[in-house]
Amino acid sequence: MSRFASAFRPDHSALVCFVTGGDPTPDATPAILDALVEGGADVVELGMPFTDPMADGPAIQRANLRSLGAGTKTADIFAIATGFRARHPNVPLVLMGYANPMTIRGADWFAAECTKAGVDGVICVDIPPEEDPELGPALRAEGISLIRLATPTTDAARLPAVLDGSSGFLYYVSVAGITGLQQAAQASIEDAVARLKAATNIPVAVGFGVRTPEQAAEIAKVADGVVVGSAIIDIVATEGANAPAKVRDFVRSLRTAMDHAREKTA
Amino acid sequence: MTLINSLRTQPDDRGHFGQFGGRYVAETLMPLVLDLETEYRKAKADPAFHAEFDDLLEHYVGRPSPLYFAPRLTEELGGAQIWFKRDELNHTGAHKINNCIGQILLAIRMGKTRIIAETGAGQHGVATATVCARFGLPCVVYMGATDVARQAPNVFRMKLLGAEVVPVTSGAATLKDAMNEALRDWVANVDDTFYIIGTAAGPHPYPELVRDFQSVIGKEARAQMLSRVGRLPDVLVASIGGGSNSIGLFHPFLDDPSVKMLGVEAAGHGLDKEHAASLAGGRPGILHGNKTYLLQDEDGQIIEGHSISAGLDYPGIGPEHSWLKEIGRVDYTSVTDTEALEGFQLLCRTEGIIPALEPAHAIAAVRKLAPTMDKDQIILVNLCGRGDKDIFSVAEHLGVSL
Numbered sequence: 094m095s096r097f098a099s100a101f102r103p104d105h106s107a108l109v110c111f112v113t114g115g116d117p118t119p120d121a122t123p124a125i126l127d128a129l130v131e132g133g134a135d136v137v138e139l140g141m142p143f144t145d146p147m148a149d150g151p152a153i154q155r156a157n158l159r160s161l162g163a164g165t166k167t168a169d170i171f172a173i174a175t176g177f178r179a180r181h182p183n184v185p186l187v188l189m190g191y192a193n194p195m196t197i198r199g200a201d202w203f204a205a206e207c208t209k210a211g212v213d214g215v216i217c218v219d220i221p222p223e224e225d226p227e228l229g230p231a232l233r234a235e236g237i238s239l240i241r242l243a244t245p246t247t248d249a250a251r252l253p254a255v256l257d258g259s260s261g262f263l264y265y266v267s268v269a270g271i272t273g274l275q276q277a278a279q280a281s282i283e284d285a286v287a288r289l290k291a292a293t294n295i296p297v298a299v300g301f302g303v304r305t306p307e308q309a310a311e312i313a314k315v316a317d318g319v320v321v322g323s324a325i326i327d328i329v330a331t332e333g334a335n336a337p338a339k340v341r342d343f344v345r346s347l348r349t350a351m352d353h354a355r356e357k358t359a
Numbered sequence: 360m361t362l363i364n365s366l367r368t369q370p371d372d373r374g375h376f377g378q379f380g381g382r383y384v385a386e387t388l389m390p391l392v393l394d395l396e397t398e399y400r401k402a403k404a405d406p407a408f409h410a411e412f413d414d415l416l417e418h419y420v421g422r423p424s425p426l427y428f429a430p431r432l433t434e435e436l437g438g439a440q441i442w443f444k445r446d447e448l449n450h451t452g453a454h455k456i457n458n459c460i461g462q463i464l465l466a467i468r469m470g471k472t473r474i475i476a477e478t479g480a481g482q483h484g485v486a487t488a489t490v491c492a493r494f495g496l497p498c499v500v501y502m503g504a505t506d507v508a509r510q511a512p513n514v515f516r517m518k519l520l521g522a523e524v525v526p527v528t529s530g531a532a533t534l535k536d537a538m539n540e541a542l543r544d545w546v547a548n549v550d551d552t553f554y555i556i557g558t559a560a561g562p563h564p565y566p567e568l569v570r571d572f573q574s575v576i577g578k579e580a581r582a583q584m585l586s587r588v589g590r591l592p593d594v595l596v597a598s599i600g601g602g603s604n605s606i607g608l609f610h611p612f613l614d615d616p617s618v619k620m621l622g623v624e625a626a627g628h629g630l631d632k633e634h635a636a637s638l639a640g641g642r643p644g645i646l647h648g649n650k651t652y653l654l655q656d657e658d659g660q661i662i663e664g665h666s667i668s669a670g671l672d673y674p675g676i677g678p679e680h681s682w683l684k685e686i687g688r689v690d691y692t693s694v695t696d697t698e699a700l701e702g703f704q705l706l707c708r709t710e711g712i713i714p715a716l717e718p719a720h721a722i723a724a725v726r727k728l729a730p731t732m733d734k735d736q737i738i739l740v741n742l743c744g745r746g747d748k749d750i751f752s753v754a755e756h757l758g759v760s761l
Binding site for chain 2: 196
């Protein structure tokens, strides 16, 4: 069974947690990733920092700048991934970021590095299906999942193109907007998840603007997974050396709330 | 008849100019850029759209702009005849308004009720604020906080015109960050908002439509040249930031093999120091929706551009220029801040024209080129903006306090 298949199980909603690699320093990231797993994250998304994160809100923008300011290089991200894989053989690891750092040395190089580092999937914000040849074929050749984003503007006519070549899971961006700000109404999330699940067999995880255990619990009732990023980044930003313990406690609060929500509906 | 070997039929149906261009945007924006492309195709085929565009250019912008022979500059440089396409005489003082007229007509056609734009020096912001006032649409202009401080007169102009100017403090707080912030606004306001991009870059179809709207420069110049001297110029010269004034001049001449073209990038303090010459000092990468030459490090992190001209300090360039460089149709060179300042003063002194610092780069290149050419040859330079906005920074660089 692939790592994604064990994470997205029918008996629970998977908790997908995002942090920016190298924030606040490359040396600090491994302990934060471990804290995500200890708190109950089922999938870890490691952000590759970029100077121009145009789909991200202020929290993740600042995390990118802190990381780059600390001198984080692409090689550091792969070193962090390699270490994570050694410590956590079964937890799916996803690299998330922007096209330029991923393709600058060639998509084949990037895909091969992902394989070496034990990365399971890649989310590239600014390569839509129309530009798939830039990255998709290289990832698929290495058996790395290309995780696509679906959004409120992805209509029925467009959805098949988004699903074509997607694997691992489908990331539903619940609001038209940037990361970490407003949250979508629960009803619109439920409608969207139902629509997406009717069109695909791969799991559907919902993210953007999910900040509290209560919000995560509501989404967990209907979605295969819940993605939380900016709220964790905020803890990293404010807690400094204490971040891992606080991150673990916060993630645990998300996990607990999501499990209770499922029990109530079961 | 379609010319099979024409260089004027780019981009392809996926918005690519060779390996460049494309639509590298987040999924939320993808349906919007597809929609824009569909609407632009319809507008392009609609005589009424062209009629309204032409009418506004004539009566509101003041086109056609003159074609002017510069006798004293020609004499001073002692070589080829130098002619200027006077786009600095347009309403708002630069070529930027041509594109804004076209895009706001598209926005109205698409039923959009709110306009956003990015700006560096403020010229595109002023042009966008101008057309928004003209058509009564609310306008939000994103401008790097650093540029807001440097370009106070243009900030005030935009406010007079009714626009809201939002200082962008993220990243390096300059033009590229303003563009990031405009994209973030657009992604959050997909239903009612039209993004008027100021240069021939960004996701397809922007590079194509900005080029088409700016091509009025080259179409007019080509006809004016034929009617005034009975032949085409030997060399076209234009400055390049994102590349909209240059592609607007060059594109109508691309299939004239006798016409050489020279694009002039900003070499800032020098190509081995801080500069904004993406073609000379960058390599292909992906930013702001398109693949093109970018200033970047080995990991693909974007490096800030530097130029004395705030309109040129963008770390990328329009994708069609990247393609024209690779196929060798256009030559590209660069001039430093110091050379541009000399070009600026040269034109003031010889022709009584105060140019913007952007075309001052083109003049600096002409200063080197003209003496190497014969007196019966013709150089046509795009004078894409006037220098009123730049007198404060020029004074500062010359050590004069105003």
